[in-house]
Amino acid sequence: MSEQSKTEEPMPLYEVFIRPKAGLSHKHVGSLHAIDDTMALHMARDVYTRRAEGVSIWVVRSNLIAASDPVDKDMLFEPTASKIYRHPTFYEVPEEVGHM
């Protein structure tokens, strides 16, 4: 009970990714706690695919994910804003040439 749950060892956190159907990528859908990979897969199936939401599940321990720091957001992603020449719309093609 309340006394027990205080002393219980917490179960690791997992992130769950589902492929909605063949041809699409796995997408993050949420997380859950499980003792190991097998249990995490079972629980992900029970919780996140009750209505045919997917055909494949990935689970990964949250602490194994390396993530960029939001503080570095500008340093990492801002420079691309000025590189508009990386987009096709930067280039003009005469109408006579047609669709390219």
Place this chain on the structure above:
Amino acid sequence: MYAQALDQKDKGPAVIEDPERLARFEARCAADEKIEPKDWMPEAYRRTLIRQVSQHAHSEVIGMQPEGNWVTRAPSLKRKAVLLSKIQDEAGHGLYLYSACETLGVSREEVVEALLAGKAKYSSIFNYPTLNWADMGAIGWLVDGAAIMNQIPLCRCSYGPYARAMIRICKEESFHQRQGYEIMLTLARGTPAQKAMAQDALNRWWWPCLMMFGPPDAVSEHSSESMRWKIKRFSNDDLRQKFIDATVPQGLFLGLTFPDPELKFNEATEHWETGPIDWSEFKRVLAGEGPCNRQRMRVRRQTEADGAWVREAARVHAKKRAARQALQAAE
């Protein structure tokens, strides 16, 4: 409602925030930007959300009890399968919300512990008993209906993980409300005894459902902060009125009456108007004196205790397997 937490004052110690960061945060909220777990946020925002999201999660989980009461007595296999599915959804909702809550920097154990210790609240509605089968209809139609009213705006909440959990939940709630209304419709079109059951359920659930939206705006303690921070988007009274306007015609279609002699349609405002709500009842239920508060907590604590050996077995099994794998790898 499910998150009546917003009507409580923040009791945590006041934190002086860096004015520059605070201004940037306020600007992001004003621009309808989403806040994600690792972004900087004011302590009061974090605390308000932890309180609201955890109480919302507790409500989903405690909310399984009144319906669980009827699983073995559902009138047909179809109704039983539907009811089980709905209850399973509510368990899932609890999980989505606990997960969202954990991204705010509290552990699952801490929030569950707060519930078991009686320190955290859950929605007042789940402290009412389910006395006849029609209550399964009334709960789906009215309680889940009220939940939807409240949860749709929360899909646009500024906190990303909460908003995403709400989107998933809202998709599932619609089934809950419709299956409930279908139960009511079947009973209302059945024998006089069945119709009387439906009427009895409506009589008992109507007022408590109106209370789910929390105290009237005039006395609600929620701060303007939660509106500004896009945690709350409509006032209690606004949401309640939306619910009343949507629900009354549905009840009349069933051929049932509402337990409110003063209920009338105002042609000028085009709104349904109810008689006064008995807020003393709401206060009593929130304070722990509802018909089922003690039973709900007792069952929740017992469930936690009963599951301890299962969790322990899973831990031991996982350790044994890990040890065996390590041994095999060494060979």
